[in-house]
Amino acid sequence: MPDPFTLLGLEPSFDVSLSELANRHRDLSTALHPDRHANASASVRRQALGRAIDVNEAYRKLKNPVTRAEALLERLGLSANPETQKADPSFLMEMMTQREALGEARSEKDGDAVETLEREIAVQQKQTLERLSGAFTSLPMPGEVDAVPSVLASVHEALGELRYYRRFLDEVSAILDDLEP
Amino acid sequence: MAYSDKVIEHYENPLNVGTLDKADDNVGTGLVGAPACGDVMRLQIRVDDAGVIQDAKFKTFGCGSAIASSSLATEWIKGRTVDEAAALQNSEIAAELSLPPVKIHCSVLAEDAVKSAIEDYKQKKVTREALAKG
Known part of the structure; x- marks a missing residue:
């Protein structure tokens, strides 16, 4: 799956605005809704559905601070779970x-x-x-x-x-x- | 992901859940955690003068595999000497419980807990002997 920030068209940041996040998700979901593509070809409909699923997944990831942090680390090419990490x-x-x-x-x-x-x-x-x-x-x-x-x-x-x-x-x-x- | 029957058995009827007196000289306490998943595990042993583990207790807040791994580990080390227990390998636990690859770290946690309880016990003993010598 593409990077969730890119997918939702948001500047990658831990301090992402939750309301902006919700707006992007709503706008993209509306644009990708199957009703909008009812008359399109099967391949276009399939593509829209696939993107709608990715958008939902990206939204879910960015809403939660833990998965948002993990997504940011992944963008930076850094591990979110170093095996050597021990809890204090x-x-x-x-x-x-x-x-x-x-x-x-x-x-x-x-x-x-x-x-x-x-x-x-x-x-x-x-x-x-x-x-x-x-x-x-x-x-x-x-x-x-x-x-x-x-x-x-x-x-x-x-x-x-x-x-x-x-x-x-x-x-x-x-x-x-x-x-x- | 489906848990194996043995994991479910230990999860539903965990053996040796509880606490030993941390202040007791013959009790070693190990406290370990996995920041990757938010599990925390405490494992305690009570050792007799011959170096044999008389009792072992644990308390684990984590997934079914972590609970099953600590339950099995305590059961296995009881009656063994401290040195025998220190040789316990996580792979033995993982094999017995048929843990899938994503849950291997739970058995690693149990092995770490046993080792850190033994270390704590040995540390106490060294300190006590040093004090006795004056």
Whole structure:
């Protein structure tokens, strides 16, 4: 699949405007809608459908900060998942503690405690997103000099943390769904 | 992707889930994570004076394969000596659970967790012996 930024005609940036993203997706989806090509040849219709699928996939990727960051790294020819990457021990310890607290809140059916944990993680997630955004603005664009290893390391670290937060918040949603009367 | 029967068995009835007292001198704790997927795994061992692993417990927040890998790892190392346990290879876990290539990293995580628990136990022992000598 082509690069999602190119596909949606957007300037590649981590700080992409979500409303502009939604507008591009809407406009392109409308233009590619099968109803618009009802009288076209089979090959044109097939092409439009294929592009519509790519546009949806690109939109889905860019909406989520984790997959958006991965797409940016891919454009730069950089790995999103270096195999050597290890999580910071104190971060892991904190996540383990939070996950255990969440498990406890779940077994006690304590919705308030679950929501408190959700808020805490949401705050941390926001801080990590800001850090990631800052790191991305320090990364060079394709064709420029090589990425600075320390900047790249902080991109990878923040990206790793975001994946933990996302897993945590997914779990929160699942628990809150279960707790609904 | 379909999980193998063995993964499902361990996922539904994981063995050795729990916690050992981290402060106990004979307990080693390993905490590892996979930033690529957001998994976190804690594995603990309690070792007797002869260097045999008496008990092993784990807690894993992650996918079914990560839970199954840690469940199997704890089961395998119980009753073995620390040195035997340190030789455990992720490939043995992956083979036993028939993990597909995309899930091999889950078995790597379990191997890392065992090794880091052993390291923690040994580190504690060295410190204790050094203190005893004064």
